[in-house]
Amino acid sequence: MGFFIAQFLTGLANASALFMVASGLSLIFGVTRIVNFAHGSFYMLGAYVGYTTMQMLPGMVGFWAAILLTGVIVGLIGVIVEICVLRPVYRAPELFQLVATFGVILVIQDLTLMTWGAEDLMGPRAPGLTGIIRIMGEPVPKYDLALVAITPFVALALWFLITKTRVGVLVRAATQDREMVGALGVNQSWLFTGVFFLGCAMAGLGGALQLPKGGADLLMDFTILTSIFVVVVIGGMGSLPGAYLAAVLVSVLGVFGVTYIPQSTLVLIFVIMVLVLMIRPYGLFGRPEVAGEHGQVGEPERPIKPAGPRARMIVAAGLAVLALMPVYGSSFAMVLTTDILIFCLFAASLHFMLGLGGMVSFGHAAFYGGGAYAAALLVTYAGTPMELALLLAPLGAGLLAVIIGWVCLRLTGVYFAMLTLAFSQLLWSLAFQWSDVTRGDDGLVNIWPSAWASSTMVFFYLTLVICVGGIVFLRHAAHSPFGYALRAARDSTRQAEATGIHTKRVQWAAFALAGAMAGLAGGLFVFSKGSVFPNELEIVRSFDALIVVFLGGVKTLSGGVVGGAALEGVKDVLTRFEYWRLALGVLIIVVVILAPDGLVGTARKLAEKWGLMRAPEDGK
Amino acid sequence: MSIVLETRGLSKSFGAIKAVQDVSFALQKGELLAMIGPNGAGKSTCFNMLMGQLKPSAGTVWLNGTNLSGHGPRQIWRMGVGRTFQITGTYASMTVAENVQMALISHNGRVFSILPYAHRLYRDQALDLLGLVGMADQADRHCAVLAYGDLKRLELAIALAHEPSLLLMDEPTAGMAPRERVALMKLTADIVRDRGVSVLFTEHDMDVVFAHAHRVMVLNRGQLIANGSVDEIRNDPRVQEVYLGGGTLFNPAEEGQHA
Numbered sequence: 001m002g003f004f005i006a007q008f009l010t011g012l013a014n015a016s017a018l019f020m021v022a023s024g025l026s027l028i029f030g031v032t033r034i035v036n037f038a039h040g041s042f043y044m045l046g047a048y049v050g051y052t053t054m055q056m057l058p059g060m061v062g063f064w065a066a067i068l069l070t071g072v073i074v075g076l077i078g079v080i081v082e083i084c085v086l087r088p089v090y091r092a093p094e095l096f097q098l099v100a101t102f103g104v105i106l107v108i109q110d111l112t113l114m115t116w117g118a119e120d121l122m123g124p125r126a127p128g129l130t131g132i133i134r135i136m137g138e139p140v141p142k143y144d145l146a147l148v149a150i151t152p153f154v155a156l157a158l159w160f161l162i163t164k165t166r167v168g169v170l171v172r173a174a175t176q177d178r179e180m181v182g183a184l185g186v187n188q189s190w191l192f193t194g195v196f197f198l199g200c201a202m203a204g205l206g207g208a209l210q211l212p213k214g215g216a217d218l219l220m221d222f223t224i225l226t227s228i229f230v231v232v233v234i235g236g237m238g239s240l241p242g243a244y245l246a247a248v249l250v251s252v253l254g255v256f257g258v259t260y261i262p263q264s265t266l267v268l269i270f271v272i273m274v275l276v277l278m279i280r281p282y283g284l285f286g287r288p289e290v291a292g293e294h295g296q297v298g299e300p301e302r303p304i305k306p307a308g309p310r311a312r313m314i315v316a317a318g319l320a321v322l323a324l325m326p327v328y329g330s331s332f333a334m335v336l337t338t339d340i341l342i343f344c345l346f347a348a349s350l351h352f353m354l355g356l357g358g359m360v361s362f363g364h365a366a367f368y369g370g371g372a373y374a375a376a377l378l379v380t381y382a383g384t385p386m387e388l389a390l391l392l393a394p395l396g397a398g399l400l401a402v403i404i405g406w407v408c409l410r411l412t413g414v415y416f417a418m419l420t421l422a423f424s425q426l427l428w429s430l431a432f433q434w435s436d437v438t439r440g441d442d443g444l445v446n447i448w449p450s451a452w453a454s455s456t457m458v459f460f461y462l463t464l465v466i467c468v469g470g471i472v473f474l475r476h477a478a479h480s481p482f483g484y485a486l487r488a489a490r491d492s493t494r495q496a497e498a499t500g501i502h503t504k505r506v507q508w509a510a511f512a513l514a515g516a517m518a519g520l521a522g523g524l525f526v527f528s529k530g531s532v533f534p535n536e537l538e539i540v541r542s543f544d545a546l547i548v549v550f551l552g553g554v555k556t557l558s559g560g561v562v563g564g565a566a567l568e569g570v571k572d573v574l575t576r577f578e579y580w581r582l583a584l585g586v587l588i589i590v591v592v593i594l595a596p597d598g599l600v601g602t603a604r605k606l607a608e609k610w611g612l613m614r615a616p617e618d619g620k
Numbered sequence: 621m622s623i624v625l626e627t628r629g630l631s632k633s634f635g636a637i638k639a640v641q642d643v644s645f646a647l648q649k650g651e652l653l654a655m656i657g658p659n660g661a662g663k664s665t666c667f668n669m670l671m672g673q674l675k676p677s678a679g680t681v682w683l684n685g686t687n688l689s690g691h692g693p694r695q696i697w698r699m700g701v702g703r704t705f706q707i708t709g710t711y712a713s714m715t716v717a718e719n720v721q722m723a724l725i726s727h728n729g730r731v732f733s734i735l736p737y738a739h740r741l742y743r744d745q746a747l748d749l750l751g752l753v754g755m756a757d758q759a760d761r762h763c764a765v766l767a768y769g770d771l772k773r774l775e776l777a778i779a780l781a782h783e784p785s786l787l788l789m790d791e792p793t794a795g796m797a798p799r800e801r802v803a804l805m806k807l808t809a810d811i812v813r814d815r816g817v818s819v820l821f822t823e824h825d826m827d828v829v830f831a832h833a834h835r836v837m838v839l840n841r842g843q844l845i846a847n848g849s850v851d852e853i854r855n856d857p858r859v860q861e862v863y864l865g866g867g868t869l870f871n872p873a874e875e876g877q878h879a
Contacts, residue, residue: 301713303762306737477734484738485731488711488722495709498671499723499778500697501731509732 002136007259009135011252013144013213016151017043017206019247021224022231023158023240024202030175030238031195034086034097035414038104040225042200045108046074046207047216048116051123054211060127067208074204075197082196087189088593094414095360099550100592102543105221106585113218114579120218123211143212154205155244162240171195175238222539226425229418230269234276236286237415245284270426274407277419281410301555306479322464326457334460335528336572341467342524344564347548348471349517351560354549356478357510358490359409362417363424364518364545366404369537371397371519373431376444376532386450390466390523397519398512400427405511409504421539428537443533447526463524470517471561477513478557486510518545551591553598562600622649623682624786624818625670630679632665639665641842642679647786652812652819654829657839658862663822664706666839667790670820671703672696684785702779703788707795708771710763715739716774717759720746723781749777753807769800773807780811789821793828801825805832826863830854838862 025039053066053073081104089096129142162168174181174191182188207220214220231250235242250269257268276284307315325334350364374396378384384392408419431438438444453459477483488496489503496503526532535541544567552563574580595602607613625647632640640662647653655663668674670681672693681688683699691699711719717739724742725731750756753773758766766774772792779787792808793801809832812819823829829836829850836853838846846856853859 301764303713303715303718305739479737479739480734481725481730481736481738481741482732482734484714484718484722484725487713491711491713492709494705495711495775495778496722497693498697498703498705498709499781500694500726501722502694506731 002138005135006138006140007255008252009140009148010144011255012151012248013141013147013251014255015244015247015251016147017210018224018227018231018251019151019244020154020206020209021203022228022235022247023155023243024199024206025228026232026235026238026240026243027158027171027202028196028199029232029414031171031178032086032090032192033094033178034090034101035094035418036196036199037098037101037225038081038108038221039199039203039228040221040223041105041108042074042078042203043207043224044112044216044218044220045077046070046204047123047211047214047220048112048121048207049073049204050208050211051116051121051216053208054124058127063124063127067205070208071201071205074207075201078200078203079193079197081200082193085589085593086196087192090192092592092596094417095354095550095554096592096596098360098362098414098417099547100589102547103585103588103592106581106588109218109221110579110582110585114582116216118218121216123213123215126212129212147209150209151244155240158202159240167194225539226422229422230273232283233415233418233422234273234283236280236283238287239283239285242283242285267426267430270422273422277407277410282415304479304557319468323461326460331456334456338460338463338528340565340568341463342521342528343544343548343568344561345467345470345524346518346521347545347552347560347564348474349514349521349560350545351549351552351554352474352478352517353507353510353514354546355554355557355559356483356490357486357507359507359511360413360417360546361408361420361511361514361542362539362546363404363420363422363542364514365537365539365541366420366424366427367397367401367515367518368522368525368541368545369424369431369532369534370400370427370515371522372526372532372536373438373444373522374519375523375526376447377437379447379526380444386448386453386527390520390527393523393526394516394520397522398516400519401512401515402508405508405515409508409511421542424537424542425539428534428539431534431537438534441534443531445531447532448530449527453527459528463528466520466524470520474513474517475557482506482509547588551588551598553601555597556600556604559598559600563598566599623647624649624651624684625820626682627670628680628682630666630669630681631677632662632669632674633677638842640669640676643839643842643844644679645837645844645847647818647820649785649818650812650816652809652832652834653821654833654836655820655822655839656824656826656829656836660841661839662842663839664790665842667788667822670696670788671701697782700782700785701788702782702784702786704772704775704779704790704792706791708768708775710771710774710778712764714763715760716755716763716766717743717746717750719763719774720749720777720781723778727782746777746781749780750774752780752811753777769796769804772796772800772804776804776808776811780815780817783815784817787817787819789819791822791824793823793825798827801828802831808832 021039021043025036028034028036050066050070053069054063057063057066085100085104086097089100126143126146129146132139132141133145162171170181170186170191174188178188227250231243231246234249235246249272253269253272261268322337325337346368350361353359353361371393375389375393378389378392404423408416408423411419432440448454449459453462485496485501485506488501489506493503522536525536548563548567549560551567552559552561574583577583597605604613623646628644630640630643631638643666655666657663665674669676672688672691672695683701686699688696711722714722721738721742724745725738728742730741747756747759750759753776755770755773755777758770763774793804796804805828808819811817833850835848836850837844838853838859840862845862846853846859
């Protein structure tokens with residue numbers, strides 16, 4: 001019994017930081033309709049800033065003052081981000097906002113690395129709360145008890161602020177109808193900034209409060225991101241009680257899970273999440289999302305036509321140049337091109353569902369990594385030959401996409417994005433935790449191509465044929481009735497349904513096809529590297545593809561492929577610098593704000609302006 | 621004449637609010653029937669039940685002798701019902717012709733085919749339909765740049781793609797200029813005459829209704845209060861009361877009952 005209570009209290013204590021970060025995210029979303037993907041970064045900043053302020057302010061009073069001060073500092077950093085990055089994109093489609101906040105993640109990561117260095121920091125212990133208390137014979141840290149006691153007060157204070165004060169009335173009014181609040185003479189932009197300050201301050205507080213328990217490290221941002229997504233999805237976006245309840249649920253389950261089923265803690269939490277979504281799609285306390293709220297950026301998407309003879313000639317010439325690479329290129333160039341080709345197929349598969357279907361997936365790595373692991377596991381445990389493994393990899397990933405898609409497509413918009421991310425994290429944690437099968441962090445190694453394809457040149461040609469074939473297939477599918485139906489479902493679900501198109505089923509099929517193609521890319525990747533590690537399933541991998549599609553141009557057919565080639569090429573140069581994330585992050589933010597049409601879209605516009613390409617008859 | 625659409629005792633309640641109460645009517649083949657009534661009379665609720673978006677609380681809907689209960693919008697479309705929306709729904713990223721081709725692709729059950737080029741499928745049929753609504757010259761324009769009146773005509777072409785026996789038009793002329801309104805309803809009347817389609821439409825513009833409808837139904841507070849020819853409706857005292865003041869809203873005794 002004592003053990004049970006002690007476990008429960010630990011769970012409650014863990015819920016503390018989680019609640020604060022999640023409620024901040026929820027608050028920001030409620031008012032600004034932006035899912036702040038950088039919220040985990042503010043939590044991380046809270047931990048680092050808290051570490052520094054605690055060193056400057058000693059003693060018991062100093063400790064708590066340092067935590068409050070940290071909240072204010074992180075909140076102010078949030079204000080800077082809001083003004084510089086988010087204000088220009090409030091009216092943009094959600095994808096732009098998500099990508100912009102991802103740029104912020106990269107920038108904050110490198111700025112933190114610059115300021116505090118790469119080593120993990122041990123958090124100072126809270127003065128006066130260093131010992132333990134025995135409850136029915138079981139030890140419970142005093143600091144945990146303090147957290148358990150504090151959190152409800154923070155929650156109450158927030159609740160009071162939101163429900164009982166004038167500011168709270170404005171915030172709630174803005175949550176329901178921003179334009180009306182603006183029409184009533186409230187300065188919306190400062191209201192948004194204020195809410196962003198509060199939300200980031202909450203994240204900072206959370207980061208500082210957990211210092212004595214967990215310290216500070218550079219991976220904190222992504223680690224907490226998944227948890228807070230799970231929390232807001234379970235609790236319901238924009239609901240404080242929901243955030244608290246879900247934080248407690250997730251943390252307590254986590255603690256008990258570690259004790260009783262250590263191998264599947266994460267799986268357990270995801271199962272709970274899926275169950276909640278089955279019964280209440282918008283979370284325990286959430287309201288249905290109003291769809292179609294986001295505006296347009298740039299010109300509307302144009303009709304598509306299959307490439308004409310001239311474009312086909314150019315592509316054929318480009319392919320010929322690629323195919324002749326063994327003649328003039330080094331073997332390093334061939335390896336690099338192999339990487340780029342695989343990545344292009346991966347990006348093209350995401351582009352298919354995102355660009356044509358409007359389904360913004362933040363977890364596409366689940367299928368890339370899924371295909372890679374499918375192939376690697378087959379080779380390792382069943383001795384499957386490469387040829388068969390390359391066939392089964394897309395099948396496995398496609399099957400996975402059928403299952404994951406079935407759950408995720410119950411929701412749309414930001415919820416869909418968060419769910420896909422959560423699922424890819426689930427797979428990552430499976431690959432990471434289930435080390436009996438996947439060998440965890442050590443990865444699966446010694447997975448080489450069949451003898452005939454083992455030379456760099458032959459494998460290069462194999463990759464070239466498969467990737468180009470895959471990309472051409474996806475491109476053709478875009479022009480087929482199926483691709484048109486996918487666009488129809490995106491453009492006007494109402495009209496599509498009213499003319500007999502089962503839009504969910506079309507999207508589901510597209511999700512599965514995109515997953516299978518990503519799996520094919522993953523399968524090729526395994527054989528090109530000879531190994532696979534859990535990081536092929538990481539958030540970063542999903543974001544890579546997303547950003548590539550975005551940089552290339554969402555509204556253009558070749559955006560994915562062009563972006564993929566450009567970014568993989570640039571990355572090869574960029575990663576030689578120490579702070580490449582900073583540069584990439586800034587680049588992403590600049591593109592989001594200044595060139596929302598992406599590389600292909602911008603190039604097309606310029607070409608039309610200079611008369612190199614014919615402008616559409618009634619384009620502006 | 622045969623009956624295309626018939627409702628019997630159609631009702632819908634939202635909690636205590638009776639949005640539609642016991643509405644029964646029949647629509648003949650080749651008839652252009654208007655449903656009018658003030659805001660909140662229950663017209664949209666009625667339409668949504670006919671299209672399968674809302675489930676009636678009571679009553680049935682029959683289409684050519686088949687009970688539509690339990691069918692969703694997609695099946696009802698497949699049974700030969702076309703519809704246009706109050707606010708147009710078109711595929712902005714496609715050309716005008718492709719918008720119609722999409723409906724034809726769906727009608728022919730080829731939504732999931734992945735081999736042919738979509739823009740070549742059923743193009744001639746799509747052009748014929750566009751010709752019918754006077755949009756053939758704009759077939760290859762980008763849908764996103766069309767004028768609103770043209771979008772309405774395009775939507776009509778889409779709704780006609782599967783040769784429906786019944787067309788439901790929810791405020792077909794809302795948001796259009798007066799001259800465009802008359803033109804669109806004249807077009808609709810021509811289609812009714814030439815193709816034998818039956819049309820049920822809701823409308824606020826009485827000029828449009830009285831100029832083109834064969835028959836008019838008046839809905840008020842969820843109940844059907846009149847159903848007859850244009851002249852009958854024009855001279856019906858109850859309808860005049862609803863539309864021309866002395867309306868129930870200003871009747872203190874009536875108001876007291878509802879409060």
